[in-house]
Amino acid sequence: MSTKILDLPTTEYMLPGNRACAGCAIGIGLRSITKALDGKMVLVNPASCLTVLGGMYPVSSMRIPWINVSFPSTAAAAAGVVAGLRAQGRADEMTVLAMAGDGGTGDIGIQALSGAAERNDDFIYMCYDNEAYMNTGTQRSGLTPHGARTTTTSRGKKENPKDLPRIMEAHGIPYIASTSAVYPTDVYDKMVKARGIKGLRYLHMNVPCPNGWGFDPKDTVKLGKLAVETGLVALYEIDGGIFRLTDRSAMLAAGGKPLVPVAEFFATQARFKSLPPQSVADVQTWVDRRWKEYVSRHQAE
Amino acid sequence: MSSTVVITGNEAAATAAKLARVQVVAAYPITPQSSVVETLSRWVESGELAAEFVTVESEHSALTVCLAASTVGARTFTATSSNGLAYMTEQVWWTAGARLPVVMGCVNRSLAAPWNVLNDQQDSMSVRDSGWIQLYCRDNQEILDTFLQAFRIAEELSLPVMVCYDGFLLSHTVMPVHVPSAEEADAFLPPRPAGLQIVDLNDPRNIGPVTLADPRRDASGVLHGGYMEIRHAHQQALAEALDVIPAVDAEFADVFRRSWGGLTWEHRLEDAEVVLVAAGSLGMELTLAADELRGEGIRAGVLGIRAYRPFPVEHLCGKLVGRTLAIVFDKALSYGYGGPICTDLRAALSGREKMPTVFGTITGLGGRDVTAAQLAEEARAAISDAEAGMSQRRTVWVNLQDVAADGKTMCGVRE
Numbered sequence: 090m091s092t093k094i095l096d097l098p099t100t101e102y103m104l105p106g107n108r109a110c111a112g113c114a115i116g117i118g119l120r121s122i123t124k125a126l127d128g129k130m131v132l133v134n135p136a137s138c139l140t141v142l143g144g145m146y147p148v149s150s151m152r153i154p155w156i157n158v159s160f161p162s163t164a165a166a167a168a169g170v171v172a173g174l175r176a177q178g179r180a181d182e183m184t185v186l187a188m189a190g191d192g193g194t195g196d197i198g199i200q201a202l203s204g205a206a207e208r209n210d211d212f213i214y215m216c217y218d219n220e221a222y223m224n225t226g227t228q229r230s231g232l233t234p235h236g237a238r239t240t241t242t243s244r245g246k247k248e249n250p251k252d253l254p255r256i257m258e259a260h261g262i263p264y265i266a267s268t269s270a271v272y273p274t275d276v277y278d279k280m281v282k283a284r285g286i287k288g289l290r291y292l293h294m295n296v297p298c299p300n301g302w303g304f305d306p307k308d309t310v311k312l313g314k315l316a317v318e319t320g321l322v323a324l325y326e327i328d329g330g331i332f333r334l335t336d337r338s339a340m341l342a343a344g345g346k347p348l349v350p351v352a353e354f355f356a357t358q359a360r361f362k363s364l365p366p367q368s369v370a371d372v373q374t375w376v377d378r379r380w381k382e383y384v385s386r387h388q389a390e
Numbered sequence: 391m392s393s394t395v396v397i398t399g400n401e402a403a404a405t406a407a408k409l410a411r412v413q414v415v416a417a418y419p420i421t422p423q424s425s426v427v428e429t430l431s432r433w434v435e436s437g438e439l440a441a442e443f444v445t446v447e448s449e450h451s452a453l454t455v456c457l458a459a460s461t462v463g464a465r466t467f468t469a470t471s472s473n474g475l476a477y478m479t480e481q482v483w484w485t486a487g488a489r490l491p492v493v494m495g496c497v498n499r500s501l502a503a504p505w506n507v508l509n510d511q512q513d514s515m516s517v518r519d520s521g522w523i524q525l526y527c528r529d530n531q532e533i534l535d536t537f538l539q540a541f542r543i544a545e546e547l548s549l550p551v552m553v554c555y556d557g558f559l560l561s562h563t564v565m566p567v568h569v570p571s572a573e574e575a576d577a578f579l580p581p582r583p584a585g586l587q588i589v590d591l592n593d594p595r596n597i598g599p600v601t602l603a604d605p606r607r608d609a610s611g612v613l614h615g616g617y618m619e620i621r622h623a624h625q626q627a628l629a630e631a632l633d634v635i636p637a638v639d640a641e642f643a644d645v646f647r648r649s650w651g652g653l654t655w656e657h658r659l660e661d662a663e664v665v666l667v668a669a670g671s672l673g674m675e676l677t678l679a680a681d682e683l684r685g686e687g688i689r690a691g692v693l694g695i696r697a698y699r700p701f702p703v704e705h706l707c708g709k710l711v712g713r714t715l716a717i718v719f720d721k722a723l724s725y726g727y728g729g730p731i732c733t734d735l736r737a738a739l740s741g742r743e744k745m746p747t748v749f750g751t752i753t754g755l756g757g758r759d760v761t762a763a764q765l766a767e768e769a770r771a772a773i774s775d776a777e778a779g780m781s782q783r784r785t786v787w788v789n790l791q792d793v794a795a796d797g798k799t800m801c802g803v804r805e
């Protein structure tokens with residue numbers, strides 16, 4: 090049973106006002122995450138947009154303990170926090186949540202993350218995926234989608250993004266999920282589930298970014314949802330090896346409805362302006378193949 | 391029960407970590423450090439040491455685990471060498487800037503390229519400016535004792551301490567070492583005091599966020615220092631270490647009847663005119679050289695550097711006032727300049743009265759052997775240069791061999 094939006098806890102751990110751009114979806118996601126963890130958590134965060142959101146010394150935008158760490162070190166730092174708490178008999182006091190961007194996770198941070206996953210360290214790792222290095226001014230990351238213009242791919246990125254959840258699945262960790270910040274109850278339910286599991290849990294959260302993607306801040310939720318309608322972003326979980334589409338993605342699969350063409354999603358953002366038709370077709374082929382895989386792996390409850 | 395055992399420098403380091411009741415250990419293997427952490431992992435697995443041992447995938451992560459565990463209040467330990475330290479450099483800075491009392495062993499080894507696993511001090515010297523306390527040891531007993539002192543110093547000042555000792559020359563050489571009992575160690579080193587960084591759900595803080603250059607008010611209107619003020623406080627803590635390091639050593643001497651001199655140590659320095667200066671085990675070699683020179687009627691002595699950072703400027707000036715010549719034997723080089731200890735010492739003495747001429751030498755890079763006889767010979771040459779009126783001299787490389795003469799050896803390629 091999934092939680093209804095009106096049933097989400099009303100306690101807020103985010104204080105009014107932060108330094109993220111208007112319309113940034115990281116904040117939407119964080120509200121659901123902190124509610125799911127009841128604020129009984131410590132957030133481990135490397136250099137990223139999230140750092141900026143957190144506030145500048147000596148003020149904080151959040152009512153939770155937060156430890157800033159260096160860009161490549163997130164997962165190792167979370168492992169250290171867990172070890173330090175355990176050594177002092179405090180491990181049950183709080184959930185350790187490591188939260189980094191797509192660059193901090195899939196590129197520079199992947200070594201430490203892979204190490205932590207292989208050891209099955211006891212914390213939750215969330216990659217919030219805004220699909221580029223936004224904090225340093227929208228450069229490409231290994232997770233930037235094919236076709237997207239960034240400040241280091243001025244003619245559109247040529248490669249498909251890394252499939253991080255699949256990389257994490259290959260590590261054999263107990264829980265993996267893909268979600269989107271604009272589906273608060275999906276984020277909430279997955280975080281609640283992850284909280285109750287021991288070992289390394291990996292969540293991947295799509296985060297629409299008005300600034301880096303080039304769209305009007307009022308459209309964040311609309312675009313986040315459209316990404317799911319096209320199948321570019323899928324909502325799913327792999328719980329103890331069992332793959333299941335969730336929320337809107339599960340409905341799309343069950344209804345057998347055709348996905349919205351990726352071209353419609355591309356048309357909404359500056360980063361995909363003047364994409365050659367071949368690129369659009371290539372991405373469509375890639376999405377269709379991936380979606381078919383998801384649907385065939387899906388085991389409804 | 392305390393006991394005297396015959397152990398390597400690495401075993402002495404591991405033993406000290408155990409006596410310190412470290413709570414979190416993380417490290418990655420590199421020669422000649424590996425046996426430190428192999429030993430500790432064995433003790434953790436057998437239950438002899440109640441600690442978390444995190445088997446990380448890199449040095450970068452090793453120090454990260456320690457600094458993160460230290461942030462939440464645990465006493466932590468790691469050790470590395472050479473390229474391992476270079477690879478952790480980002481976290482070396484992070485640990486110091488975050489004012490975390492991590493203690494790390496640096497088993498001194500040369501840095502690539504080309505590959506070489508033998509001793510010099512280039513690794514630790516390359517991070518001397520990162521805000522850590524650096525202590526250099528001369529033998530295995532000093533290694534054990536210095537690690538115990540290091541936790542006290544680190545936790546008193548909220549500063550990380552790097553205990554440096556020479557790879558192979560100490561790490562793999564056995565010597566008799568007095569090992570205190572757990573009770574004795576506990577009496578000297580109580581559990582880590584509660585610190586500021588500790589994570590508390592009832593008092594949630596954002597630790598280490600973006601900080602501007604200038605002071606800024608918090609939500610209640612209280613003004614807090616900016617980046618400059620934080621860095622200044624860090625520098626002041628290092629200055630305070632100049633008092634804390636000798637005080638901890640003195641207290642150690644009260645308990646264990648052994649003193650290591652605090653900031654420096656000396657050999658026949660009292661009436662010395664010529665002072666031989668070095669950090670680490672090379673100082674022991676210099677004592678033999680000094681004795682040899684004394685036998686020839688030269689008033690020579692040794693000034694060993696124990697604390698290299700903070701650099702004990704006033705203390706060194708006090709030790710060197712009135713001497714005629716100081717010869718520094720550096721096992722590292724600031725490439726494109728000179729030996730790091732030599733250049734620091736020259737700067738420290740500059741503009742003061744009655745200070746000796748300072749000559750610098752480079753020695754022992756990449757494990758190049760250097761004997762007491764060679765050191766004495768170099769000292770004689772330096773003395774005669776000084777007597778000839780030379781006050782400035784180019785850095786001399788001791789025991790650099792002329793390989794071009796055989797017409798075959800060039801850059802390591804043998805044709």
Ligand SMILES: Cc1ncc(C[n+]2csc(CCOP(=O)(O)OP(=O)(O)O)c2C)c(N)n1
Pocket residue numbers: 136137138139159160161189190191192193194219221222223224225230
């Ligand atoms: C070792 C290192 N290299 C580079 C940087 C500069 N840097 C800071 S944040 C960042 C990009 C972060 O991108 P991502 O992880 O995707 O998070 P986002 O900013 O998009 O939220 C980079 C390159 C750094 N802090 N450390």
Ligand code: SF4
Pocket residue numbers: 108109110111112113114115138219223224297298299300301
């Ligand atoms: S750049 Fe994008 S992800 Fe970063 S704060 Fe702005 S909107 Fe959010």
